[in-house]
Amino acid sequence: MKVYKVFAINPGSTSTKISLFENENVVYTANVSHDASRLAQFQTISEQLPYRKDTILNLLKENSIRLEGVDAFVGRGGGLLPLEGGTYEVDELLLEHAKIGANNVAHPAQLGSQLAHEFKKEYGGKCFVVNPPDVDEYEEIARVTGIKEITRASHLHSLNQKETAIRHAKSIGKTYEECNFIICHIGGGISVAAHKKGRMIDGIDIVEGEGPMAPTRAGAIPAAPLIRLCYSGKYSEKEMLAKCTKNGGLVDHLGTSDALEISKRAKAGEPYAKLIWEAMIYQIIKTIGSMACVLQGKVDGILLGGGMVYNKALVEMITKGCEFIAAITAYPGEFEMEAMVSGAIRVMEGMEKAKKYTGIPVFQGFLGGNYESK
Numbered sequence: 001m002k003v004y005k006v007f008a009i010n011p012g013s014t015s016t017k018i019s020l021f022e023n024e025n026v027v028y029t030a031n032v033s034h035d036a037s038r039l040a041q042f043q044t045i046s047e048q049l050p051y052r053k054d055t056i057l058n059l060l061k062e063n064s065i066r067l068e069g070v071d072a073f074v075g076r077g078g079g080l081l082p083l084e085g086g087t088y089e090v091d092e093l094l095l096e097h098a099k100i101g102a103n104n105v106a107h108p109a110q111l112g113s114q115l116a117h118e119f120k121k122e123y124g125g126k127c128f129v130v131n132p133p134d135v136d137e138y139e140e141i142a143r144v145t146g147i148k149e150i151t152r153a154s155h156l157h158s159l160n161q162k163e164t165a166i167r168h169a170k171s172i173g174k175t176y177e178e179c180n181f182i183i184c185h186i187g188g189g190i191s192v193a194a195h196k197k198g199r200m201i202d203g204i205d206i207v208e209g210e211g212p213m214a215p216t217r218a219g220a221i222p223a224a225p226l227i228r229l230c231y232s233g234k235y236s237e238k239e240m241l242a243k244c245t246k247n248g249g250l251v252d253h254l255g256t257s258d259a260l261e262i263s264k265r266a267k268a269g270e271p272y273a274k275l276i277w278e279a280m281i282y283q284i285i286k287t288i289g290s291m292a293c294v295l296q297g298k299v300d301g302i303l304l305g306g307g308m309v310y311n312k313a314l315v316e317m318i319t320k321g322c323e324f325i326a327a328i329t330a331y332p333g334e335f336e337m338e339a340m341v342s343g344a345i346r347v348m349e350g351m352e353k354a355k356k357y358t359g360i361p362v363f364q365g366f367l368g369g370n371y372e373s374k
């Protein structure tokens, strides 16, 4: 196989990760943390583009990394309307949707395609996004809620979830398309999804407030008390949204999003920290159980990824709660950079076709519109 040079860019809420790969080998990798007060100066995510680009350029210069001859620039996608999983060529429409945040979800991942395109303009080569957080492969039945105007959609860590599935399937001598998995990403955000024969048929929409609480997200909250709080006069709409998606979960209860610190406080016997830490894990276990039912008990493995999976006690608790469903395998950390690079190489090698972003949501009724059953 030809040696492909691929540059991957992963903009996160507090960091920007970059990696230069030659096939599966890392030539250079870096993770820059951004000062929260610096990022807070930008009104919108897309306004951060020049700042994030300069950060990358400075890093490359300081480390004498040259991008001439790169075959593909890949970004973590985002800001897109619901689409199938895969590797997408970055074109005008995809860029426009990423720029405006067409999905109504402000997440730094939407800078990925924009940054990759900036570098492609200068150095040539291909430009892709791989399995953006907007990948939506839910079955029709999974979309229905008890309020007609509200339709469920999928926003989760598709990039890491799918790469974990591909790797685990390979490790057991199968393909992703031959297996059923329940996959949990347990990091800064927490997502759980049911993967059936290569498709994420149900999961939790972490952006819209489903699933377990997480370091900064509240997760699912009983609707009536939440509505009363919204109308209590204590909080504005913006504050309530932030309470659910930015300052909820561990931050709301314990004042920090650092799960490592909370796990240590829990282990040291601090009662409230122990309760919240264990409640978060309890909620993950319950969500895994619901996905087991989605898969009708036919589960080839429960796979755990994300930073918190470095915590042995967490893995043990999940194992105790869920091993009756299927074997648990821990993949601490994430494969996001590798996933972007592999997705680009699969396309350049002709193993997969690059998909074209149509801007047409894969299901009707997106953003709570009228959902007409087929």
Ligand SMILES: Nc1ncnc2c1ncn2[C@@H]1O[C@H](COP(=O)(O)OP(=O)(O)O)[C@@H](O)[C@H]1O
Binding pocket: 012, 186, 187, 188, 189, 215, 257, 258, 259, 260, 261, 263, 306, 307, 308, 309, 310, 311, 312, 333, 334
């Ligand atoms: N050994 C550990 N025990 C508990 N939490 C941990 C451990 N190691 C890392 N974490 C937590 O994992 C979270 C970060 O996960 P990560 O997947 O790296 O996040 P991100 O979603 O930002 O990429 C942080 O809250 C960090 O404190």
Ligand SMILES: CCCC(=O)OP(=O)(O)O
Binding pocket: 013, 107, 133, 155, 156, 157, 187, 188, 189, 190, 206, 207
């Ligand atoms: C849908 C966004 C997925 C994601 O990366 O969320 P976090 O930043 O909360 O991990």
